[in-house]
Each structure stands twice: as structure tokens, then as C-alpha cells.
Amino acid sequence: MKYLLPVLLSVAVISVAITYSNINEKSAQEVAELVISSPEILFHYEDEFTPGEKEKLEKWLIETVKGTERTLGKYPFDLHLYLHRSSNSSEPVPWANTDRSSIQEVHFHVDTRFTLEDFIKDWTAPHEISHLAIPFVGKSNSWFAEGFATYMQNEILLEMKQCTQEDINNKYEQKLNSARPYYQEEEPFAIVAMELRKSHHYPQMYWGGAYFFFQLNEILESNDGRSLGEIMKIYQTCCRLNDKNINDILSSIDDQVEGTPAQDLMKRYRTVPAREILN
Numbered sequence: 001m002k003y004l005l006p007v008l009l010s011v012a013v014i015s016v017a018i019t020y021s022n023i024n025e026k027s028a029q030e031v032a033e034l035v036i037s038s039p040e041i042l043f044h045y046e047d048e049f050t051p052g053e054k055e056k057l058e059k060w061l062i063e064t065v066k067g068t069e070r071t072l073g074k075y076p077f078d079l080h081l082y083l084h085r086s087s088n089s090s091e092p093v094p095w096a097n098t099d100r101s102s103i104q105e106v107h108f109h110v111d112t113r114f115t116l117e118d119f120i121k122d123w124t125a126p127h128e129i130s131h132l133a134i135p136f137v138g139k140s141n142s143w144f145a146e147g148f149a150t151y152m153q154n155e156i157l158l159e160m161k162q163c164t165q166e167d168i169n170n171k172y173e174q175k176l177n178s179a180r181p182y183y184q185e186e187e188p189f190a191i192v193a194m195e196l197r198k199s200h201h202y203p204q205m206y207w208g209g210a211y212f213f214f215q216l217n218e219i220l221e222s223n224d225g226r227s228l229g230e231i232m233k234i235y236q237t238c239c240r241l242n243d244k245n246i247n248d249i250l251s252s253i254d255d256q257v258e259g260t261p262a263q264d265l266m267k268r269y270r271t272v273p274a275r276e277i278l279n
């Protein structure tokens with residue numbers, strides 16, 4: 001879901017340290033922690049926003065980046081967050097997308113009539129920011145990228161105490177129940193998932209992809225108790241900037257654990273009939 005960048009109307013680049021010096025209720029210790037924290041968050045305002053709106057948007061995104069860091073580790077690069085104004089929306093963030101060129105960008109189209117609480121419980125920012133935890137793997141593998149972000153958005157919201165494990169379990173049950181009929185095919189899962197993208201069955205592709213990471217997490221936890229998120233924290237420091245494709249990512253995950261569980265699971269998703277995986 002790429003988005004053509006508009007002509008830059010106004011750019012405000014604000015570091016986390018400066019941002020936090022404006023937020024009165026934060027303790028000196030919290031400010032200090034953010035000053036030394038890397039990456040930097042750089043806010044780019046593509047439309048006019050009032051100081052009050054900017055404060056709300058920055059609080060929301062900083063909380064979400066902190067939740068992402070606790071779930072997936074600190075990213076080894078700066079985050080460029082672009083804010084675009086949207087109006088008359090039925091949700092706080094009706095549209096968002098990443099742009100993975102020389103810098104790591106996320107664009108958010110926001111309706112500022114919604115409250116800070118509405119923004120913080122919305123899944124869009126955890127989804128988009130978690131995309132950046134792994135390299136861009138190409139449009140032809142978008143089931144993998146979207147599955148990763150869809151799996152991680154829930155883990156981040158759980159970490160941010162915006163949902164419970166029971167909420168997540170219910171969501172998987174509901175989403176996988178509606179996706180399952182689309183995977184009752186002889187072709188491998190990875191092929192079926194990309195056919196679903198071509199036919200615009202996005203929720204079925206996203207949640208089918210999330211099932212890969214749901215299963216991978218279960219396998220990793222049964223291995224040595226560490227979750228996929230725990231492994232990804234190491235991944236940010238060892239491998240994120242070196243890996244170029246899915247096989248690199250999976251082999252980097254496997255390097256952290258016994259055996260080759262991530263590569264073995266992908267082999268199943270690439271070779272076994274989809275109906276045997278999502279049955």
C-alpha cells in the first residue's frame with residue numbers, strides 16, 4: 001500500500017528530547033531516558049496542525065514507539081513519522097502506510113477530532129511501526145510482511161495494556177474463521193495468500209499471514225521459552241540492517257535458537273497444501 005508523497009507543505013523536525021521537554025507531566029527521569037534513547041523520532045507535519053493537536057499526536061506516537069520498543073526492541077535507525085490531516089473519518093487513523101526508501105518513513109492520515117485515548121487504542125500505528133522491524137521483502141511477499149505487522153500489532157497493544165490476551169484470542173478466532181474457507185486449496189499457503197491479495201481479499205491475506213507468526217511464536221516459546229518478540233529484540237542489533245530478504249530474516253531468527261524452526265515452518269508454508277495449514 002504505497003502512497004505518493006505530496007509536495008512538502010511544511011516540515012517540523014522535532015527530536016524526542018525537545019518533544020518531551022514540552023510535556024509537563026513526564027518526570028525528569030523519563031525525559032532523561034528518552035534523551036539517551038535511540039532511535040530518534042522525527043515528526044514531519046504535512047498539513048497545518050495547532051500546537052494542541054501536535055501535542056496529542058506526538059504523545060500518541062511516542063507512546064506507541066515505546067510500546068513497540070518494549071515488544072520488538074529499539075530500531076537501529078531514526079523513525080520519520082509524517083502527519084497528514086484527514087477529516088470526517090469514522091476512525092482516528094483512516095489511512096496509513098510505510099515508505100521504505102533511504103529513510104524509514106511512516107505516513108499517518110489523522111482525524112484530530114478523536115481523543116488521545118482513541119488514538120492510543122487504535123491498531124494502525126502499532127501495525128505500521130512494526131513493519132519497520134524487518135526489511136522490506138518485496139510486494140510479491142506482502143503476505144509475510146503484512147502477517148508480521150498484523151501479528152505484532154496485537155502484541156504491541158497488549159504490551160501497551162490496550163487489550164487483553166483474551167481479546168487477542170477472540171480476534172484470532174474470529175479472523176481466522178473468516179479467512180479459513182479461502183485457504184481450502186491444494187496449492188501452497190504462500191501461493192494462495194498472494195492470490196488473495198490479487199483478488200483484494202486483504203483481511204484474509206493479512207490474518208492468514210499473521211497465523212504464520214502465531215505458529216512461529218508458539219514453536220519458539222515451546223523451544224526455550226522465549227517469544228518471537230524476545231528474539232526480534234536481538235534481531236534489531238545483530239541483523240536488521242544486514243538482512244535483505246525473507247530467507248535472511250528466517251535464518252537470522254534460527255541463528256538465535258536451537259535448530260531451524262523458522263526456516264522449517266516457511267518450508268511448510270511454501271510446499272504443503274494451504275488447506276493442511278489452515279484447517
Ligand SMILES: [Zn+2]
Nearest residue numbers: 127131146149
Ligand atoms: Zn501493513
